[in-house]
Every structure is written in C-alpha cells, then in structure tokens.
Amino acid sequence: MxxxxxxxxxxxxxxxxxxxxxxxxxxxxxxxxxxxxxxxxxAPDVAQIGAGVMSRAATAEAAVRMNAEAMDRVVARLRTLGIDRRDIQTSNFNLNPSFNFNRETGEQTFTGYTVNNQVNVKLRDLERTGEVLDALVAAGANNIYGPNFMLEDDVAxxxxxxxxxxxxxxxxxxxxxxxxxxxxxxxxxxxxxxxxxGPRPEAMVRTASAPSRDAATPIEPGEVSTGxxxxxxxxxxx
Incomplete structure (x- = not known):
C-alpha cells in the first residue's frame, strides 16, 4: 500500500x-x-504432530475406558522413542453420542458414544519424523495430523x-x-x-499395522518462512 x-x-x-x-x-x-x-x-528445526485415538462403544463409560487404554499405549510408545514428557501435550478430548441417520425416514438412531483424544507431539530430531509416524500407527493411533514443520526460535x-x-x-x-x-x-x-x-498440516488417517523394518515413511522437511x-x-x- x-x-x-x-x-x-x-x-x-x-x-x-x-x-x-x-x-x-x-x-x-x-x-x-x-x-x-x-x-x-x-530449514525447520522442530516438527509438530497431532496423534490421537477415536474409540466407539455402547456406553460412555466403556468408550472412555477403551480410549484411555489405547492412548496409554500411544503415549508409552512415544516415551520409548525418547520423546520427553514436556514435548507431549494433550490438545483435545471430547465425548459425544453417535447416531445413524436414515435419509428416507429422517429418523436418527442412537448407536453409542464416540471418544476422541488427541496429543500434540514436538519432535526435535527431524530425521526421525517418519519413524515416529509409523510407531504411532503401530501403537494404535488412528488419527494423525501433520507433520507441521517450524522454527522453535524464530527471533533471528x-x-x-x-x-x-x-x-x-x-x-x-x-x-x-x-x-x-x-x-x-x-x-x-x-x-x-x-x-x-509453512506446509499446512494435512490429516493422515491410517489403519494400525506393523511398519516396515527396512524403511520409515519418507518425510521431507523443506523450508519454512517467517515474514x-x-x-x-x-x-x-x-
């Protein structure tokens, strides 16, 4: 202007x-x-990944319990990868009733409850990004967002x-x-x-399966910009 x-x-x-x-x-x-x-x-020096578990059950109590057990496995796997607790932060938890909608009759049928639990994970070793993604899927994470690359300190x-x-x-x-x-x-x-x-984080929803022992998911950090x-x-x- x-x-x-x-x-x-x-x-x-x-x-x-x-x-x-x-x-x-x-x-x-x-x-x-x-x-x-x-x-x-x-060049970015950290990456952020959102990892979570969505669970469904007939009752709210069962859905929360099932989700808690699954998230415990996900967080435990992150800890075995050497990720510090300060770099793992719960970002979202919600419990909602689920319904099936019949388009012909316009009626809704209650089917149970859905729980979503999400953590944000900060990775400081970008070369392990693919390895961490595969490990999260293997541990049971069925909602993964990212990675989102950034500069941890962009003052300079x-x-x-x-x-x-x-x-x-x-x-x-x-x-x-x-x-x-x-x-x-x-x-x-x-x-x-x-x-x-920077690259806009895209949702990755993958079915948990054992990752290849030969190669991790390929990830390219590229560059990020500060304006x-x-x-x-x-x-x-x-």
Whole structure:
C-alpha cells in the first residue's frame, strides 16, 4: 500500500493504567506511507504432530475406558522413542453420542458414544519424523495430523526480515521524495506485524499395522518462512 498525505499532524494514542496521553508529530512536508513485507526462509528445526485415538462403544463409560487404554499405549510408545514428557501435550478430548441417520425416514438412531483424544507431539530430531509416524500407527493411533514443520526460535529470522523490510521502506520513500522534488526523508512512524508460513498440516488417517523394518515413511522437511510486514511513514524534506 502506498499513500501520500498533505501536510498534517499525525496523532498516536498511548494508553496507560492511569491515563491516556496523546503525542503529536509535526510534519510540515508531504508524508509518504508505505507497507512493506519481507520473508526469510530457513530449514525447520522442530516438527509438530497431532496423534490421537477415536474409540466407539455402547456406553460412555466403556468408550472412555477403551480410549484411555489405547492412548496409554500411544503415549508409552512415544516415551520409548525418547520423546520427553514436556514435548507431549494433550490438545483435545471430547465425548459425544453417535447416531445413524436414515435419509428416507429422517429418523436418527442412537448407536453409542464416540471418544476422541488427541496429543500434540514436538519432535526435535527431524530425521526421525517418519519413524515416529509409523510407531504411532503401530501403537494404535488412528488419527494423525501433520507433520507441521517450524522454527522453535524464530527471533533471528524475524530480525533479518525486519531489517530488510525497514531498508526497503526507506529506499522506496527516498525514491518517492526525489520524484516529488525533495532530497531527504524523515521517519515519522513505524509499526509491524508478523506472519509464519509453512506446509499446512494435512490429516493422515491410517489403519494400525506393523511398519516396515527396512524403511520409515519418507518425510521431507523443506523450508519454512517467517515474514515481517511494516508500515512506515516518512516526511519529505529538502
């Protein structure tokens, strides 16, 4: 977004717990406002997998008990793979009645209860992603989501994207100033927002079976991106 403004006063409100104060910035020259986005790409260092079990039974108690036993096996398998407890977190648990719907009569018939239990697993060794997926299926997980690759600490990537965006914004402002007959620019305001880009996690529902001993499910981490968008306002000066 590129926008020119006539000479004016720009106001920004700063709120505190006690009172709100207003800061006014004098801008006697024309103002150019620019929105600039920059993206930095990196190899991911962690992956997140959602793994869960869906169980059905005639009663709620039986469905919960059956699901708990299955999830115990899944979590125990993760622990035997060396995944720390801090990297295993329950993300969802729900119990719902199940019905069969007859389209001809419009009637619903109660069939029992369904339990879904889901954990999020953070993997720090990406080379074992395929191995972990196969192990989860073998342990009884019948709902798997991911893997979703990411940077655990993207501070450095954000800083690089921010610096690139700020430099691009100033360069563009200087270009507009020269085209408008001015020689310099003065920064008045800057704001930013962040975006994360990466492969969208896709649901994988697989039937539990013994994985091959020769090769794990092939997984390619690729790259993930961190983006910064800044909005800058510059006054054109002579």
């Amino acid at each position: 590129i926008r020119f403004a006539i000479p004016t006063l720009a106001a920004a409100a700063m709120a505190s717990s006690a009172q709100a104060a207003e800061i006014q910035i004098q801008s006697p020259g024309p103002v150019v406002e620019l929105t600039v986005s920059e993206i930095v790409r990196r 990537a954000k800083a690089e994207a921010r610096a690139n965006a700020f430099e691009s914004g100033r360069t563009m402002a200087e270009d507009y100033a020269r085209m408008a007959g001015y020689t310099e620019v003065r920064l008045l305001e800057v704001s930013e927002s962040f975006q994360r880009f 910064v968008t800044i909005t800058v306002k510059y006054e054109m000066t002579r």
